Amino acid sequence: MIITSEQVLSALKNVEDPDLKKDLVTLNMIKDLKIEGKNIKFTLELTTPACPLKDMLKNACLNAVKHFVAADAEVEIQITSKVTKPADGGQMKGIRNIILVSSGKGGVGKSTVASNLAVSLAANGAKTGLIDADIYGPSVPTMFDLVGAKPSARETEEGKTLILPIEKYGIKLLSLGFFADPDQPVPWRGPMASNAVKQLFNDADWGELDYLIVDLPPGTGDIHITITQSFPIAGAVIVTTPQQVALADTRKGLAMFRMAGINIPVLGVVENMAYFTPAELPENKYYIFGKDGGKALAASFEVPFLGEIPIVQSITEGGDQGSPVALDKNNPLSDVFWDLAGKVAQQIAINNAEAVNC
Amino acid sequence: MIITSEQVLSALKNVEDPDLKKDLVTLNMIKDLKIEGKNIKFTLELTTPACPLKDMLKNACLNAVKHFVAADAEVEIQITSKVTKPADGGQMKGIRNIILVSSGKGGVGKSTVASNLAVSLAANGAKTGLIDADIYGPSVPTMFDLVGAKPSARETEEGKTLILPIEKYGIKLLSLGFFADPDQPVPWRGPMASNAVKQLFNDADWGELDYLIVDLPPGTGDIHITITQSFPIAGAVIVTTPQQVALADTRKGLAMFRMAGINIPVLGVVENMAYFTPAELPENKYYIFGKDGGKALAASFEVPFLGEIPIVQSITEGGDQGSPVALDKNNPLSDVFWDLAGKVAQQIAINNAEAVNC
Ligand SMILES: Nc1ncnc2c1ncn2[C@@H]1O[C@H](COP(=O)(O)OP(=O)(O)OP(=O)(O)O)[C@@H](O)[C@H]1O
Ligand SMILES: Nc1ncnc2c1ncn2[C@@H]1O[C@H](COP(=O)(O)OP(=O)(O)OP(=O)(O)O)[C@@H](O)[C@H]1O
Ligand SMILES: [Mg+2]
Ligand SMILES: [Mg+2]
Numbered sequence: 001m002i003i004t005s006e007q008v009l010s011a012l013k014n015v016e017d018p019d020l021k022k023d024l025v026t027l028n029m030i031k032d033l034k035i036e037g038k039n040i041k042f043t044l045e046l047t048t049p050a051c052p053l054k055d056m057l058k059n060a061c062l063n064a065v066k067h068f069v070a071a072d073a074e075v076e077i078q079i080t081s082k083v084t085k086p087a088d089g090g091q092m093k094g095i096r097n098i099i100l101v102s103s104g105k106g107g108v109g110k111s112t113v114a115s116n117l118a119v120s121l122a123a124n125g126a127k128t129g130l131i132d133a134d135i136y137g138p139s140v141p142t143m144f145d146l147v148g149a150k151p152s153a154r155e156t157e158e159g160k161t162l163i164l165p166i167e168k169y170g171i172k173l174l175s176l177g178f179f180a181d182p183d184q185p186v187p188w189r190g191p192m193a194s195n196a197v198k199q200l201f202n203d204a205d206w207g208e209l210d211y212l213i214v215d216l217p218p219g220t221g222d223i224h225i226t227i228t229q230s231f232p233i234a235g236a237v238i239v240t241t242p243q244q245v246a247l248a249d250t251r252k253g254l255a256m257f258r259m260a261g262i263n264i265p266v267l268g269v270v271e272n273m274a275y276f277t278p279a280e281l282p283e284n285k286y287y288i289f290g291k292d293g294g295k296a297l298a299a300s301f302e303v304p305f306l307g308e309i310p311i312v313q314s315i316t317e318g319g320d321q322g323s324p325v326a327l328d329k330n331n332p333l334s335d336v337f338w339d340l341a342g343k344v345a346q347q348i349a350i351n352n353a354e355a356v357n358c
Numbered sequence: 359m360i361i362t363s364e365q366v367l368s369a370l371k372n373v374e375d376p377d378l379k380k381d382l383v384t385l386n387m388i389k390d391l392k393i394e395g396k397n398i399k400f401t402l403e404l405t406t407p408a409c410p411l412k413d414m415l416k417n418a419c420l421n422a423v424k425h426f427v428a429a430d431a432e433v434e435i436q437i438t439s440k441v442t443k444p445a446d447g448g449q450m451k452g453i454r455n456i457i458l459v460s461s462g463k464g465g466v467g468k469s470t471v472a473s474n475l476a477v478s479l480a481a482n483g484a485k486t487g488l489i490d491a492d493i494y495g496p497s498v499p500t501m502f503d504l505v506g507a508k509p510s511a512r513e514t515e516e517g518k519t520l521i522l523p524i525e526k527y528g529i530k531l532l533s534l535g536f537f538a539d540p541d542q543p544v545p546w547r548g549p550m551a552s553n554a555v556k557q558l559f560n561d562a563d564w565g566e567l568d569y570l571i572v573d574l575p576p577g578t579g580d581i582h583i584t585i586t587q588s589f590p591i592a593g594a595v596i597v598t599t600p601q602q603v604a605l606a607d608t609r610k611g612l613a614m615f616r617m618a619g620i621n622i623p624v625l626g627v628v629e630n631m632a633y634f635t636p637a638e639l640p641e642n643k644y645y646i647f648g649k650d651g652g653k654a655l656a657a658s659f660e661v662p663f664l665g666e667i668p669i670v671q672s673i674t675e676g677g678d679q680g681s682p683v684a685l686d687k688n689n690p691l692s693d694v695f696w697d698l699a700g701k702v703a704q705q706i707a708i709n710n711a712e713a714v715n716c
Contacts, residue, residue: 106464
């Protein structure tokens, strides 16, 4: 019996991507199919390298081929990815998906989530950039141990000067903090701040990026308005802590993305600082700031709940020492952030696919 | 032997106010001296009802009279206070001292400190007001259980409309949150926000106030510039948490007050969320966010360290339920905030006295 491509593809038509709700063949995810006798080789091209369904899909393909084609087939599946982009995302050359990390509230962990999200995406193989758009409290220099770093620039053939993002942990980074004295306050009026942020997008040499994470300042001010109106945004990740006081502000921060004229997909809500567990009492969870506030927020806005992050000293330390905790695969917290990154990437892939299909 | 006023006053000249570094008679703090035989009555007029030296000074007066005048004298000392104001503080009619609660960093507890400071000052008998100047994340409505409250207004004889602050827990309150839908974001550009804040100062019927606390938004933006340039400020209380990331921003927030053209006295630094102690392990202090960062910041800027506040669930709950923890004298945390209020009031009295004397 000779195994044909048609047989294999028809088998793989039985495997559905549960997110995109179509089979892998229709989704054009099966590439480079090669058959030599009983050896079947192909590449599964996912919509993101951080896909949480990676292993599940691979197994499903394997089973489908064995079941529908030949039980004794030798199946070798390579996994790659080609990150999709929003239907209207063509404006920013080379940048596929801009992801905002936001909250109405200050100090809830936006920068912590943004940094660890970037680290997790990059570690999964995605081409990742990070813009720190917080003019008054830029955290990226500290969180990536880059205090005092100064980006260089290059001239294009047309004579335009482009800022070169600084590379660290496989991420291309720019922070408003790189352009200001870290000890001097920047009492800039709103419009000046917005212009400075715009330059980080427009006048920098980002090259090709799958994901550009943007760490936003607290509030719903000038910078938010400018960014949401000037650039095509794939979606916003909303960070909150469980307090009512925080939720009230976060609710407004989330509602902003749904306003007419802004209309940015909310990828989901992360509940940060959910509880504290002392090392001496590993069974105990102290819900210091309240319980399940983020979950309730996600439910009330009907957006995905992306998970909860406990209060852990190593997260603070990772931030203070310039080495985000997601880098350290020995720390169980890195799984928390890798999971989060998977869910965010997944949500974007779903949105992009829907946009393409309608 | 007949006791004379001269004798009593000359005895009291031996009692020095350790803050103001002068004796009580020279400071004109002894009022209504009445002598009837061995009965000596007078009033000690302090510079703030929240004076932490109250008891100490009263005792010192008592001892001085007994020692220098008559060991068997019956001394009755009433304590009152007349809050002083900065030398250049005459511009805001009726408001003696405007105190800013600030930090470069978001979510460090500015609103928590501002609320509990206001509650503590008022509970000590000071005429206290509170302005919530956070346009994007106003917390006062939640922290005082006033969500949805709408201030009324009255017309002056000159036909000007004045907003009437809402009174709660003995404090006159105004929040930008009273003028916006609590669920709707306010994506205002900076200058609009600043104008709205100015109105809370200028177009409201504050009456007579010893202290007007202003809860500032995070950062060093439009609202900060506007307030510091438009109104006479007695001083700023700087709130930080112990992380490097927070300290970096707070440092800039503090430095802003020292900039030429702003030049506002820094009353001191409060370290919030200093440590956590689980109920089951009352001996343990978990320095989740780092240790002594606020103390080091105060030292490096040579400003007073006003104390540390632990992470305690009842503080979160007090904020979320609209009943600041300082109200509850059964909660040991209320002492923490009363102490803080005493130190702040003391620092202001010192600054005001120095300003008068030079
Ligand atoms: N889950 C956590 N456990 C321990 N520390 C945390 C956690 N999340 C954040 N932190 C720490 O809390 C502080 C505030 O977090 P972060 O700076 O990320 O908040 P933010 O929302 O970006 O603040 P801002 O509004 O000022 O930009 C940081 O020092 C950070 O390291
Ligand atoms: N010492 C503490 N223990 C427990 N919870 C606290 C403590 N201090 C503040 N909180 C809680 O942490 C949250 C943040 O505090 P708060 O709102 O006062 O910060 P903020 O600096 O005013 O924030 P923003 O920058 O958004 O204005 C609130 O829910 C508050 O109740
Ligand atoms: Mg931040
Ligand atoms: Mg606040």
